[in-house]
Every structure is written in C-alpha cells, then in structure tokens.
Amino acid sequence: MANLSVNIAGVEFKNPVITASGCFGFGKEYEKLYPLSRLGGISLKGMTYAERAGNPVPRIAETPAGMLNSVGLQNPGVDAFLANELPYLKDKGTVLIANAAGSSVEDYCALVERLSDSDIDMVELNISCPNVKQGGAAFGVACDSAAHVVKEVRKVCKKPLMVKLSPNVTDIASIAQAVEAEGADAISLINTLFGMRIDIESRRPVLAMNAGGLSGPCVFPVAVRMVWQVANRVKIPVVGLGGIEKWQDAIEMMLAGANAIQVGTAMFYDPYAPLKIIEGVNQWLDDHGIKDVNEIVGQVKPW
Ligand code: SIN
Numbered sequence: 279m280a281n282l283s284v285n286i287a288g289v290e291f292k293n294p295v296i297t298a299s300g301c302f303g304f305g306k307e308y309e310k311l312y313p314l315s316r317l318g319g320i321s322l323k324g325m326t327y328a329e330r331a332g333n334p335v336p337r338i339a340e341t342p343a344g345m346l347n348s349v350g351l352q353n354p355g356v357d358a359f360l361a362n363e364l365p366y367l368k369d370k371g372t373v374l375i376a377n378a379a380g381s382s383v384e385d386y387c388a389l390v391e392r393l394s395d396s397d398i399d400m401v402e403l404n405i406s407c408p409n410v411k412q413g414g415a416a417f418g419v420a421c422d423s424a425a426h427v428v429k430e431v432r433k434v435c436k437k438p439l440m441v442k443l444s445p446n447v448t449d450i451a452s453i454a455q456a457v458e459a460e461g462a463d464a465i466s467l468i469n470t471l472f473g474m475r476i477d478i479e480s481r482r483p484v485l486a487m488n489a490g491g492l493s494g495p496c497v498f499p500v501a502v503r504m505v506w507q508v509a510n511r512v513k514i515p516v517v518g519l520g521g522i523e524k525w526q527d528a529i530e531m532m533l534a535g536a537n538a539i540q541v542g543t544a545m546f547y548d549p550y551a552p553l554k555i556i557e558g559v560n561q562w563l564d565d566h567g568i569k570d571v572n573e574i575v576g577q578v579k580p581w
Contacts, residue, residue, distance in 0.1 A: 280563035281570040282556070284318070284538050286515045287438035287463035289400050291318040291373050291538060294559070294571055295528065295552050298519050298542030299324050299377035299402065299442075300349065304363040305370070311549055316556070319373030321466075321540060322363075324404050326379050327389040329355035333409060339475060339484040344494030344521075345543050346473055348409040348487040351379050356392045368397040377442070379404040381412040383430050394436040401437045403428065403462075406444035406469035408491045415469075418444040421456040432461035440464040440517065443508070445497075446472050450504050451511040458512045466517040466540065467508060468501045494543040497521045502534045509535020509576055523551060525558020535576040 282293040296319040297308075303323055305314050314320065332352025339346045354362070359376075367374055376398045380386035390401055405424055407414030417427045428441055441457045443450055445468035454465050470491025475484045483489070501520025509516045518536030522528055523544035531539050544551040563571060 280560060280568055281572075282560060284572060286517065286538055287400065287440065289373055289438055293318040293556050294532065294538035295556050296321055296373070296375065296517065296538055296540045297545065297552055298540035299375075299404070300347075301542040301545045304359075305367060308545075308549060309370075312553060313371075314367075315371030317372045317552055318538060318556075319375055319399075320367075321375040321377050321402055322359075322367075323353055324351050324377045324379045324407060325353045325356055325359055325389065326351055326381075327356055327385055327392070329353065329358065334486040336484065336486055337490070339490075341473070341475055341492065341494075342496065344492055344496035345546065346475060346485055346490045346492055347470070348485045348490030350409045350487070351407055351414070356389055360392070360396055364397060373399045375400045375402050375440070377402045377404050379407055379410075379414055381410065381414075383427050386427055386431050387434050390431050391434040394434065398437060400440060401435055402440045402442050402466055403431060404442050404469070406442050408444070408446060408470060408472045408489075409487065415444045415446060418453065418469075419447050421453055424453050425456040425460045428457045428462055429460040438463045440466050442469055443467040444469050445500060445504055445520070451507045454508040454512050458514050462514060464515040464517060465508060465512060466519060468497070468504050468520040471497055471500065493521065495521045495523055498527060502530060505531060505536050506534040506578065522555070523548070525555045525562065528555045528559050529562055529574065532571070532574050533576070533578045535578070537572070537575055
C-alpha cells in the first residue's frame with residue numbers, strides 16, 4: 279500500500295480525499311453509512327457569523343452531468359455550530375475544515391476570530407459563493423478585493439488559512455497569487471460556475487433566484503485547467519475540486535497540480551464516492567509501483 283498521507287499548510291491528512299463544502303452537511307447523515315475517520319478531511323457546510331435561512335425554493339436543479347444550486351449559504355451561524363455540531367465532530371478522527379463566508383470584511387473577520395479559538399483544524403475562506411447578493415463571490419472576482427479580505431482575515435486567523443476561489447473570473451492565477459501574497463496558506467478551487475436554465479413551458483428559470491452555481495462532472499475540465507494554471511503560479515498547496523466523481527478524476531486533478539482533492543456533487547448520487555476514490559487511487563499507485571501519492575502532484579507533461 280502506497281503512502282496516501284498529504285500535508286496541507288502544516289495539517290496532516292491521512293489521505294488526499296476531502297468532502298467538499300455544502301455536499302456533506304456537518305457529516306451526521308453520512309456517518310450512518312461509514313466512519314468519518316476514513317476520510318482525509320471534511321470541509322463543512324459554508325458558515326456565516328449569523329444564522330442564515332438561505333434563498334427561496336426551488337434552489338436545486340439537475341442539469342446534464344451536473345447540478346445548479348442557489349442555496350444561499352443556509353447555516354445555523356457560528357455560535358450554534360460551535361455549541362451543537364463541533365462537539366460531535368471533533369473526535370471523529372478526520373481533519374475538520376470550516377468553510378467561512380461573509381458579506382463584509384468585518385463579518386469574515388468576526389467569524390474567523392470565533393473559529394480560531396475552536397477545535398477546527400483549518401479555515402477555508404469562501405470568497406466565491408455566487409448565490410448571495412452581498413459578499414461571497416463579490417470578494418473573489420478581483421485581485422484587490424480578494425487580497426484585501428485575506429489580508430484582514432489573516433490578522434485574526436490563528437488556524438491554517440485556505441482560500442476558496444471562484445471560477446467566474448478571467449484570470450484565476452492572478453487572484454491566487456494575490457491571496458498568496460497576503461498570507462493564504464493554501465488555495466482550494468473551483469467553486470461553482472454561475473449558470474442558468476429555463477423551463478420552456480412555464481418560461482420560468484428553474485431556480486427561484488433565476489441563476490445559480492453549476493457543479494458536477496460537466497465542470498471537471500474547467501476545474502482541471504484552472505488548478506493547473508494556479509498550481510503553476512503559486513508556491514502554496516492547492517486543493518482541487520469541481521466535478522470529481524471517480525478515482526481517475528482524482529489522479530488527473532493531482533497530475534494537474536492538486537496536493538489534495540475534494541469530492542462534492544458526486545456524493546448526492548453516490549455517498550460512497552470518496553471511499554471508492556481512496557481505494558482506486560491506492561490501487562492505481564500500487565499498479566504503477568508508486569510508493570507515495572505526493573509523487574504524482576503536478577506531474578502532467580504538457581505538450
Ligand atoms: C450556497 O450555499 O449558496 C453555496 C455555497 C457556495 O457556493 O459557496
């Protein structure tokens with residue numbers, strides 16, 4: 279068996295497979311299926327300082343090879359998370375990543391300050407949610423606003439800080455570089471692509487917010503390209519996500535430059551996908567005589 283452990287920003291993961299934010303809740307439903315300790319890590323549902331009810335329904339729709347969502351960061355707020363969810367999660371034997379969102383720089387800072395004194399292992403700063411009117415992606419789509427929020431959060435963040443980037447930009451590598459310069463310890467990408475579908479009989483958009491974030495296998499080639507571009511531009515670790523559903527996708531993403539990967543939408547149709555990916559990656563490494571998963575990171579041979 280090859281070494282599957284990876285180190286991201288000083289945090290040791292037993293394998294490179296992390297469940298993506300928004301697709302795993304706070305883990306309780308999945309623990310009925312398998313021990314959470316089998317996962318490299320869990321990125322928890324996007325959290326804000328105050329509780330949020332989220333957007334009106336319908337806010338999820340299936341699309342060919344994908345899904346549109348406009349959940350709108352429904353979450354119980356940080357105090358309820360710390361009181362009701364973290365005590366249950368903290369001894370599960372997997373890395374816990376808090377996905378932190380906000381609608382102002384002050385909001386992000388207040389939230390991250392609270393998380394800094396908790397048992398969370400890492401913060402994933404979400405500057406890429408396309409589904410809220412203020413904040414979220416508004417910070418992540420330009421170098422200066424992304425850099426500014428990371429700079430301020432860095433001052434109060436005592437945990438390793440990973441920044442989750444939006445694909446709805448023209449030059450994602452420059453945004454990655456800007457947040458690295460302000461102290462990000464790692465980068466995760468991609469969040470969802472902003473999309474829209476319309477029901478031709480009712481003539482209404484399928485989502486009540488009209489548009490929302492597209493995820494699933496249909497976005498995978500975009501994610502691979504962006505991870506490759508970012509990994510070639512920054513020195514900090516990169517966590518790749520966007521449409522990964524099989525172990526082959528995980529290997530491809532790591533060849534593009536990801537030090538670890540996240541599995542998201544696939545879990546809605548196969549909750550065992552992360553486990554199958556761990557097993558498949560391990561088998562592929564053995565079949566190729568590779569002793570350590572870290573050896574394949576960035577090993578794509580561009581033409
Ligand atoms: C949502 O809750 O709207 C999705 C979160 C995200 O895209 O970051």
